[in-house]
Amino acid sequence: MPKAELHLHIDGAISPQMMFDLAEKNSVILPYKTVEEVEAAYEFSDLQSFLDLYYQGASVLQTEQDFYDLTWDYCLHCQADNILHTEISFDPQTHTERGIAFDTVISGTLRALKDAEQKFGLSYKLMLNFLRHLSEESAQQTLQSALPWAEQITSIGLDSSELDHPPRKFERVFAKARAEGFKIVAHAGEEGPPDYIWQAIQLLKVDRIDHGVRADEDPALVEYLIQHQIPLTVCPLSNVRLCVYENLQQHNIFKMLGQNIRVTVNSDDPTYFGGYLNDNFFALADAFPMTQLQAIQLAHNSFTASFISDQQKQFFLQKLISYVEQFNAKEK
Numbered sequence: 327m328p329k330a331e332l333h334l335h336i337d338g339a340i341s342p343q344m345m346f347d348l349a350e351k352n353s354v355i356l357p358y359k360t361v362e363e364v365e366a367a368y369e370f371s372d373l374q375s376f377l378d379l380y381y382q383g384a385s386v387l388q389t390e391q392d393f394y395d396l397t398w399d400y401c402l403h404c405q406a407d408n409i410l411h412t413e414i415s416f417d418p419q420t421h422t423e424r425g426i427a428f429d430t431v432i433s434g435t436l437r438a439l440k441d442a443e444q445k446f447g448l449s450y451k452l453m454l455n456f457l458r459h460l461s462e463e464s465a466q467q468t469l470q471s472a473l474p475w476a477e478q479i480t481s482i483g484l485d486s487s488e489l490d491h492p493p494r495k496f497e498r499v500f501a502k503a504r505a506e507g508f509k510i511v512a513h514a515g516e517e518g519p520p521d522y523i524w525q526a527i528q529l530l531k532v533d534r535i536d537h538g539v540r541a542d543e544d545p546a547l548v549e550y551l552i553q554h555q556i557p558l559t560v561c562p563l564s565n566v567r568l569c570v571y572e573n574l575q576q577h578n579i580f581k582m583l584g585q586n587i588r589v590t591v592n593s594d595d596p597t598y599f600g601g602y603l604n605d606n607f608f609a610l611a612d613a614f615p616m617t618q619l620q621a622i623q624l625a626h627n628s629f630t631a632s633f634i635s636d637q638q639k640q641f642f643l644q645k646l647i648s649y650v651e652q653f654n655a656k657e658k
């Protein structure tokens with residue numbers, strides 16, 4: 327199906343092979359001897375055990391061309407998976423903390439996105455995430471570095487270690503980001519309690535929640551998400567790999583979809599969690615009796631929850647409708 331992806335960390339799309347190649351090129355020492363050893367290390371017990379590896383993996387990225395190559399590789403996967411629009415996240419602090427310039431990171435990333443737009447019509451938006459394990463001051467500095475690039479950045483988000491780093495820690499910097507005209511997103515309710523989702527809504531005033539699966543534990547919050555149609559960008563394979571759920575059958579995505587919460591399917595960190603966006607859809611179809619209507623609703627939500635204009639939404643939704651009509655005509 328034609329669809330959008332709204333929750334994708336570009337550093338989480340580095341293949342083990344690219345990690346090795348860049349490590350060699352940039353003389354970075356990794357604690358693995360082979361690609362197989364890297365893959366074998368991808369056994370996580372929780373979010374933090376993943377993040378430790380993820381930041382280590384990101385350390386191989388150094389030049390503008392490295393960020394270009396990483397982003398270009400992901401764009402090719404968008405083309406393969408029929409993703410018409412993507413909203414990718416980048417975490418500048420992962421790189422500025424080790425001396426890479428903000429401009430190096432964003433230039434390479436944007437150059438690849440622009441090439442993909444020109445070469446195969448990929449539509450994109452860029453989201454800058456603050457790392458929540460770092461200080462408010464560091465987030466403020468990052469926002470300052472982003473302002474010259476404000477035209478190219480649509481939204482500001484919040485990611486990294488959720489537990490013990492509640493949204494309230496960043497209330498002031500998000501107020502500034504809102505005043506600058508950015509859309510606001512935050513990871514909340516991935517590992518953290520429903521209260522963190524309330525904080526993201528009430529203090530950060532988010533337009534969208536990344537993950538949000540623990541909303542399910544609070545009926546008043548569920549009601550609020552339905553009433554206000556605040557989208558949740560759910561990442562099924564990620565949630566299983568990070569032990570939020572023991573297996574996919576236990577995932578609440580279809581329960582929430584049935585309640586009319588605006589949920590979407592996303593890959594989060596595809597090379598770490600065993601699949602890109604289509605792999606997430608296929609895994610859901612294996613674990614659940616997913617109906618065609620549910621699949622269409624998820625793809626529909628991916629466009630309506632995006633930050634594109636209403637006119638662009640209508641354009642993409644029409645493509646989705648045409649696709650389904652043709653598919654069903656062939657099946658008859």
Ligand SMILES: Nc1ncnc2[nH]cnc12
Binds near residue numbers: 488
């Ligand atoms: N799933 C996730 N949760 C929080 N921070 C992240 N950074 C990359 N992936 C993440």
Ligand SMILES: [Zn+2]
Binds near residue numbers: 333485536
């Ligand atoms: Zn994420």
